[in-house]
Amino acid sequence: MFSKIAVTGKNKAPLYKDLTEKVANPNFSGGIKWNFTKFLIGKDGTVVDRFAPTTKPDADKVIAAIEKALSVPDKDALEQPAQP
Structure with a gap:
């Protein structure tokens, strides 16, 4: 969990900008619809x-x-x- 930050709108945190925009995240992009959307980072x-x-x-x-x-x-x- 993170502290409270903006996940939508003009003040969207950079993390959520990357998580939701197609350029940075083409396979799982899209807006946050509600609290607790979860992203799994490899x-x-x-x-x-x-x-x-x-x-x-x-x-x-x-x-x-x-x-x-x-x-x-x-x-x-x-x-x-490989290690011997």
Whole structure:
């Protein structure tokens, strides 16, 4: 949770501007309709999923999305030489 900030309108916080605008987030863009819209950010900093305010944080689909995102290998790990 964050402190209270503007998520819509002319004073929209930069974070929510990136999360909701198609240029920065082509797959999950769109306005915030209500409090508690949830965004899942991947290891590389991109949005990998978005959930409605009515979706509980412990819903099966949220947990599955988190587990899937965590199973993606780190880019840095792929670039590191294997240790003997």
